Amino acid sequence: MATLQPNARFFVAGIASAGLVGLLVATVFTDNVSLPNAVKSSASVYAAEQLDWFTDIEETGKVVQLDLVAAPTIITVGGVRINSFAYNGQVPGPEIRVKLGDTVRVKFTNQLPQETTIHWHGVRVPNAMDGVPGVTQSSVKPGESFTYEFVPKDAGTYWYHPHVNTDEQMERGLYGTLIVEDETANEFDRDITWVIDDWLIRNNELYPHFSTMHDLAHDGRWGNLITVNGQVSPTLNMQPNELVRLRLINVANARVIAPQLRGLETTVIAIDGLPVFDEISLEDLDLAPGNRIDLAVQAPAVASSRSFTLVDTFTRQANTVAHIAVIGSPLPTRNFDWHYTPASQWEGIENEPVDEVVELDAEGMHMMGISWLMNGRAFPNHQPIEASWEEFRVIELVNKSSRLHPMHIHGQFFRVISRNSDADIEPNWRDTVLVGPRERVRIALAPLEKGEWAFHCHALEHAEAGMITILSVE
Numbered sequence: 356m357a358t359l360q361p362n363a364r365f366f367v368a369g370i371a372s373a374g375l376v377g378l379l380v381a382t383v384f385t386d387n388v389s390l391p392n393a394v395k396s397s398a399s400v401y402a403a404e405q406l407d408w409f410t411d412i413e414e415t416g417k418v419v420q421l422d423l424v425a426a427p428t429i430i431t432v433g434g435v436r437i438n439s440f441a442y443n444g445q446v447p448g449p450e451i452r453v454k455l456g457d458t459v460r461v462k463f464t465n466q467l468p469q470e471t472t473i474h475w476h477g478v479r480v481p482n483a484m485d486g487v488p489g490v491t492q493s494s495v496k497p498g499e500s501f502t503y504e505f506v507p508k509d510a511g512t513y514w515y516h517p518h519v520n521t522d523e524q525m526e527r528g529l530y531g532t533l534i535v536e537d538e539t540a541n542e543f544d545r546d547i548t549w550v551i552d553d554w555l556i557r558n559n560e561l562y563p564h565f566s567t568m569h570d571l572a573h574d575g576r577w578g579n580l581i582t583v584n585g586q587v588s589p590t591l592n593m594q595p596n597e598l599v600r601l602r603l604i605n606v607a608n609a610r611v612i613a614p615q616l617r618g619l620e621t622t623v624i625a626i627d628g629l630p631v632f633d634e635i636s637l638e639d640l641d642l643a644p645g646n647r648i649d650l651a652v653q654a655p656a657v658a659s660s661r662s663f664t665l666v667d668t669f670t671r672q673a674n675t676v677a678h679i680a681v682i683g684s685p686l687p688t689r690n691f692d693w694h695y696t697p698a699s700q701w702e703g704i705e706n707e708p709v710d711e712v713v714e715l716d717a718e719g720m721h722m723m724g725i726s727w728l729m730n731g732r733a734f735p736n737h738q739p740i741e742a743s744w745e746e747f748r749v750i751e752l753v754n755k756s757s758r759l760h761p762m763h764i765h766g767q768f769f770r771v772i773s774r775n776s777d778a779d780i781e782p783n784w785r786d787t788v789l790v791g792p793r794e795r796v797r798i799a800l801a802p803l804e805k806g807e808w809a810f811h812c813h814a815l816e817h818a819e820a821g822m823i824t825i826l827s828v829e
């Protein structure tokens with residue numbers, strides 16, 4: 356069983372740490388990682404059976420159609436009036452729920468005072484539907500519309516958000532969920548999504564300055580008010596014996612969450628949308644910005660007066676996220692036994708040559724601004740990474756900074772195979788992985804979709820400051 360860096364929590368340095376700026380001055384890229392670039396990986400040996408894991412879908416022909424309008428909206432969060440940006444007047448935006456094989460058609464209209472787009476995070480869409488301005492489409496100007504249409508290829512928990520000025524637009528509340536159901540939907544009494552966000556409130560309003568020097572020099576913008584579906588520490592009432600599929604999504608700009616839910620039977624069943632291959636303990640997982648974790652949560656057989664709490668233990672001081680109460684009359688007993696979707700263990704893959712090294716670092720000076728770089732370049736002055744369709748590529752993400760980088764690749768999935776040279780073959784696919792301070796994370800990427808795909812840090816302030824490149828799959 357792979358271990359997922361158990362308890363290796365990277366503490367976030369105190370919010371007001373002053374010495375940091377010094378670290379960011381004049382970074383030099385002479386460190387030699389001495390790994391051959393562009394060596395064709397024999398990981399293709401591992402590839403065939405793994406690519407088969409992504410089975411073809413049958414289209415149902417059913418079209419789920421929705422109008423989405425992004426507009427400034429006043430909402431109240433934890434008693435504070437917020438000048439939000441919202442989809443259809445609500446934060447989170449409407450949940451789009453379809454069955455695997457259905458077509459999603461979204462007629463999007465931009466009523467914001469600025470350009471925007473919609474990106475479908477984690478969804479394998481045709482490249483032209485991916486929502487990255489200047490790469491897959493032009494941005495949607497105020498007053499304009501754009502229709503997104505695609506058939507999701509994988510069942511699971513996905514979400515949508517803008518890809519323009521994302522540090523501001525997402526902090527103001529632009530995000531929603533896309534749930535793609537398969538037959539496992541019948542195994543649960545209820546299916547619930549918890550969209551976890553944080554808000555930076557100062558002087559009784561949403562702090563209106565984005566990508567500040569402070570945020571750029573640290574781990575991005577961390578709020579001081581955590582919400583679940585827009586509510587502060589809400590309570591979910593479950594009946595005794597009830598079995599809930601609980602989908603956790605971290606939509607915060609930059610906050611990493613280490614979710615713990617003690618006292619209830621919980622099983623991790625999917626990560627970043629896709630079913631896991633084997634047992635994983637929630638205690639060993641981070642929910643970094645962009646990540647999703649699906650849990651099967653089983654209520655005990657009898658109601659109780661104590662409630663159970665989802666806490667976030669990532670920071671020194673734990674945060675309460677939400678509660679679960681078990682009340683009411685019991686549902687019939689059931690024996691929950693999850694059937695894992697097996698995949699090969701990939702033993703030895705950590706010894707495969709690395710095809711590509713991607714260094715993550717910052718450059719800049721306090722007064723002149725900071726850029727966040729991938730291989731020494733800031734977007735749009737990036738160097739694209741090339742991959743051949745359906746040929747595995749082993750990529751080593753090398754964090755040369757002391758900051759957190761939740762790295763996300765559009766349109767594809769990958770598996771983590773090692774951390775800091777130690778084999779750590781995760782029993783799951785991902786689209787986003789947290790790379791801790793000075794950490795090296797090696798991934799095996801399955802380039803399943805052709806086109807030009809954004810590959811970036813999901814700490815949105817880092818992305819806005821250049822931490823984006825393009826993965827080109829041909």
Ligand code: C2O
Binds near residue numbers: 476516645763811813
């Ligand atoms: Cu949610 Cu480009 O990402």
Ligand code: CU
Binds near residue numbers: 727812817818
């Ligand atoms: Cu980053």
